[in-house]
Amino acid sequence: MNSTPCPPAEFTMTVQAADAHTLRVAIHGYLDYDTSDEFAPALDELLDAHAEQHGPALRHLRLDWANLTAFDSSGLSALLALRRRTHPAGITLHLHHQPTYLTRLLEVTGVMGHLTQHARGAGSPEAAIP
Structure with missing residues (x-):
């Protein structure tokens, strides 16, 4: 039986636009x-x-x-x-163009609204309200 090594999973991010x-x-x-361990440091660097x-x-x-070609609970944790x-x-x-499986996972876990909840400006009096 021949075995073919699987290539490592790939993950990249590109900045499409910024102002x-x-x-x-x-x-x-x-x-x-x-790849989820790469997500936070890569986004931290961009931010x-x-x-x-x-x-x-x-x-x-x-x-x-x-x-996006794959997303699991580790990806959810990173998000x-x-x-x-x-x-x-x-x-x-803001989440755009997510595949159906990602939308379904976010809805089933109940985090879609939490992730995309409008953030109040840092330092504003409203930001201190839980």
Whole structure:
């Protein structure tokens, strides 16, 4: 019996557009057990670079999932960790072009509304309200 080695799962992100208030990022490949540890540091790097260039003006992080090929509970955990970073900073997550399986997972787990809840501006009096 011949065995063919499976190539490692691939994960990349590309910045599609950016201005002071909005950053649009395309997710490519797998966001799963094998790659989810790459997601947070890669997005942290993008967010830090954006803040360095524009200051704390970012209000919308738009994630384009059109080229996502796999997503599992580890990807969900990474996405929730991203929300924990962005929401207190006044950055609202927007999910675009997600495949049906991603939408279904977010709805079944009840986190779709939580992930995309409008973030209040960091430092505003409303931001202190739970």
